[in-house]
Amino acid sequence: MRxxxxxxxxxxxxxxxxxxxxxxxxxxxxxxxxxxxxxxxxSGELPVEEEVSGMHLQRxxxxxxxxxxxxxxxxxxxxxxxxxxxxxxxxxxxxxxxIGLLAAVRGEVPFILTFHSGGHSSRLRNAVRGTQHALxxxxxxxxxxxxxxxxxxxxxxxARMRLPRERFVVIPNGAAMPAASTSVKIDPHLxxxxxxxxxxKGHHRAIAALPELIRRVPxxxxxxxxxxPYEGELRRLVATLGLEKRVTIASIPGSDRQKMxxxxxxxxxxxxxxxxxxxxxAVMEALSxxxxxxxxxxxxxxxxxxxxxCRAIPRNAGPGELAAAMAEELKAHRQVPDLALPDWxxxxxxxSNVYCDVLGSRSTVRxxxxxxxxxxxxxxx
Numbered sequence: 410m411r412x413x414x415x416x417x418x419x420x421x422x423x424x425x426x427x428x429x430x431x432x433x434x435x436x437x438x439x440x441x442x443x444x445x446x447x448x449x450x451x452s453g454e455l456p457v458e459e460e461v462s463g464m465h466l467q468r469x470x471x472x473x474x475x476x477x478x479x480x481x482x483x484x485x486x487x488x489x490x491x492x493x494x495x496x497x498x499x500x501x502x503x504x505x506x507x508i509g510l511l512a513a514v515r516g517e518v519p520f521i522l523t524f525h526s527g528g529h530s531s532r533l534r535n536a537v538r539g540t541q542h543a544l545x546x547x548x549x550x551x552x553x554x555x556x557x558x559x560x561x562x563x564x565x566x567x568a569r570m571r572l573p574r575e576r577f578v579v580i581p582n583g584a585a586m587p588a589a590s591t592s593v594k595i596d597p598h599l600x601x602x603x604x605x606x607x608x609x610k611g612h613h614r615a616i617a618a619l620p621e622l623i624r625r626v627p628x629x630x631x632x633x634x635x636x637x638p639y640e641g642e643l644r645r646l647v648a649t650l651g652l653e654k655r656v657t658i659a660s661i662p663g664s665d666r667q668k669m670x671x672x673x674x675x676x677x678x679x680x681x682x683x684x685x686x687x688x689x690x691a692v693m694e695a696l697s698x699x700x701x702x703x704x705x706x707x708x709x710x711x712x713x714x715x716x717x718x719c720r721a722i723p724r725n726a727g728p729g730e731l732a733a734a735m736a737e738e739l740k741a742h743r744q745v746p747d748l749a750l751p752d753w754x755x756x757x758x759x760x761s762n763v764y765c766d767v768l769g770s771r772s773t774v775r776x777x778x779x780x781x782x783x784x785x786x787x788x789x790x
Contacts, residue, residue, distance in 0.1 A: 410764055411443045413491065415509045416499040417471070417479040419448045420461050423663025424605060425582070425690045426500045426525045429756075431462065432583055436757035438463035442764075447488070449481045449505060471505075479503040488512035495764050496520040501545065502527070510548040519767055522549060523556040523580070524566055526687045546570045553767040556580050556760075558688035559709040578763055583753030584693035587667050589674030597742065598628040600735060601676040603691040604683065606637030606658075611682030611705065613639075614731060616646050616656055621732035623655065626739050634672060636660040674698045678738045682731065684724070686710050692719065699745040701738055718748060 449471035469483025557563030679695035702719035714721035
């Protein structure tokens with residue numbers, strides 16, 4: 410089967426969707442599918458075409474360079490010129506999606522959509538979410554199947570877009586990390602807050618709680634790992650509170666999975682005080698390394714807590730309450746059991762099942778006008 414995955418960003422960038430594609434794409438290829446990826450490059454500095462882990466990537470220009478809107482007309486052109494059995498849209502929150510969905514509908518190519526929803530630091534973007542959902546609904550309703558990465562996400566978009574819940578399938582992200590290096594030991598005073606450096610991710614809340622936490626646990630330290638536009642504000646907050654010796658803000662390249670695994674494995678506690686997460690890969694990775702996790706009781710984070718995978722505290726908890734909860738977790742020295750977590754192999758197999766279910770035994774390859782095109786290259790599925 411020839412599959413096209415469409416996403417605003419993918420390799421070499423890292424994030425939830427990027428990790429998802431990088432994990433499931435090669436696994437789908439190993440199952441005999443041909444996997445092409447259509448994405449954007451606002452910088453104009455990356456290769457236009459590239460082979461990555463058995464997947465063929467094509468990048469088209471996107472604007473504006475400074476914002477995560479990804480206006481990319483080339484998405485439409487590439488989809489209309491290509492030939493696939495199935496198009497899988499990964500994520501819904503940028504202009505890539507309506508442009509791509511319109512091309513798929515006009516080209517009569519079967520498509521599915523995984524929402525991969527997340528929060529946003531922009532009040533304007535959050536304010537127009539309802540309008541965005543309403544405008545997308547006519548196109549999204551044409552999907553052969555809709556995928557939520559959690560029950561929360563499936564229920565949320567079923568209600569928000571007024572789409573039948575039976576149209577949705579829940580396929581969680583996997584939880585897989587390399588084993589920690591043998592030299593790594595748990596630091597009983599280290600807390601890690603992981604995720605993109607955006608305000609909605611809540612790293613500033615962990616920092617603001619640290620002075621009170623230090624009064625309760627004198628040797629407590631915080632490592633914020635990630636990159637993003639909110640880094641300057643976080644550093645200013647650290648300086649204002651005089652926490653330069655207690656807080657580290659640093660990124661780890663997405664390709665260096667071993668370094669990330671070692672950092673997570675060394676933490677006594679992983680925290681994510683985010684306002685919204687559908688099914689956070691960062692939390693799943695910490696759980697896969699058997700680290701205790703403390704989260705805000707909201708969205709998909711609350712679902713993880715309800716399933717017994719982590720502890721949740723109220724979303725509006727202040728610095729004192731956050732500090733008390735973190736201190737309790739550090740002092741408890743919790744032994745996290747070897748949990749039965751979803752894995753990427755199961756995720757890839759579930760996606761493959763959806764593709765096959767949608768297509769059945771029909772051959773639905775659409776040939777581009779005028780015959781073959783130069784991209785994607787014709788390869789045997």
